[in-house]
Amino acid sequence: MDKKSLNVRIARCATEATDIVGLEFIPTDGDTLPPFTAGAHIDIAIRPDLVRQYSLCNAPSETHRYHIAVLRDPNSRGGSVAVHEELREGQTVQISYPRNHFELGDHKHTLLFAGGIGVTPIMCMAEELHRRGSSFTMHYGARSSDRAAFVDRLHASPFSENVEFHFDNGPDEQKLNLTAILRGASRDTHLYVCGPSGFIEAVKSEAAAAGWSTDRVHFEYFGAPAVDTSNDGSFEVRLARSGKAIRVEADQSIVHALACNGVKVETSCEQGVCGTCLTRVLEGEIEHRDHYLLDEEKLANNQMMICCSRSKTPLLVLDM
Numbered sequence: 001m002d003k004k005s006l007n008v009r010i011a012r013c014a015t016e017a018t019d020i021v022g023l024e025f026i027p028t029d030g031d032t033l034p035p036f037t038a039g040a041h042i043d044i045a046i047r048p049d050l051v052r053q054y055s056l057c058n059a060p061s062e063t064h065r066y067h068i069a070v071l072r073d074p075n076s077r078g079g080s081v082a083v084h085e086e087l088r089e090g091q092t093v094q095i096s097y098p099r100n101h102f103e104l105g106d107h108k109h110t111l112l113f114a115g116g117i118g119v120t121p122i123m124c125m126a127e128e129l130h131r132r133g134s135s136f137t138m139h140y141g142a143r144s145s146d147r148a149a150f151v152d153r154l155h156a157s158p159f160s161e162n163v164e165f166h167f168d169n170g171p172d173e174q175k176l177n178l179t180a181i182l183r184g185a186s187r188d189t190h191l192y193v194c195g196p197s198g199f200i201e202a203v204k205s206e207a208a209a210a211g212w213s214t215d216r217v218h219f220e221y222f223g224a225p226a227v228d229t230s231n232d233g234s235f236e237v238r239l240a241r242s243g244k245a246i247r248v249e250a251d252q253s254i255v256h257a258l259a260c261n262g263v264k265v266e267t268s269c270e271q272g273v274c275g276t277c278l279t280r281v282l283e284g285e286i287e288h289r290d291h292y293l294l295d296e297e298k299l300a301n302n303q304m305m306i307c308c309s310r311s312k313t314p315l316l317v318l319d320m
């Protein structure tokens with residue numbers, strides 16, 4: 001793990017819902033952990049060669065523990081299954097310091113949307129908004145209540161009246177009506193959404209249709225949807241500061257090609273969702289494949305995520 005890291009002990013592993021395990025990490029040394037803000041995540045070295053990011057779901061005011069919840073997803077890249085099968089109470093694991101690419105702002109009113117396991121950063125935000133005394137409503141959608149983590153915790157929370165549950169297998173009147181919610185919101189409301197990509201896309205497109213400006217819509221993807229790479233070709237990147245020219249083969253990412261040539265770049269998700277590898281581009285046309293930059297930022301064609309995005313032109317000049 002490249003980033004500033006620490007060792008923590010797994011104090012508790014508990015089933016939070018069908019296929020969802022919650023893990024609590026406590027310090028191995030001393031009583032407190034580095035502070036974090038709502039929306040933050042940590043990298044966890046599940047094994048030395050398997051590092052994955054998970055959002056913190058406890059209140060940022062807590063300093064004695066980090067709490068995460070992980071959905072077992074056999075179709076993922078293997079991290080979630082390993083968490084379920086290999087991590088146990090009492091074990092010591094290496095994690096990164098918390099980092100936040102999904103910062104919670106200060107708004108007149110906030111709408112929180114959680115889809116399934118996307119509840120983790122959203123619940124942390126609800127805790128923080130409650131602590132601040134801010135006005136907010138949390139909408140929590142899931143296939144069924146037994147597949148929704150932390151339902152009891154939310155019912156028992158001091159902000160339970162701010163939480164609305166929407167279960168796919170429940171009665172029609174409790175179903176999530178995005179159109180009504182988003183069209184009925186005031187112009188100074190901001191929304192935060194996390195969940196499966198289809199859920200995030202639905203909230204984003206409904207917000208756009210309801211006239212929301214993109215600066216009021218904040219989102220975090222867990223993982224990027226699959227991309228068709230069958231037509232990928234090779235191209236060259238030139239590093240403006242060193243003058244180095246590096247070929248990126250059709251089956252390589254820019255980050256990988258750079259690493260093969262001794263240029264190390266800090267990465268985290270390697271799927272275009274976290275923003276860690278953001279790089280300025282000085283020349284060439286970018287083929288954006290990330291889920292981090294806003295549409296207008298992509299159109300500006302001057303920055304890219306070099307872990308996943310590519311080039312439409314034979315040459316890209318990077319500001320590095």
Ligand code: FES
Nearest residue numbers: 268270272275307
């Ligand atoms: Fe996360 Fe590139 S490493 S966006």
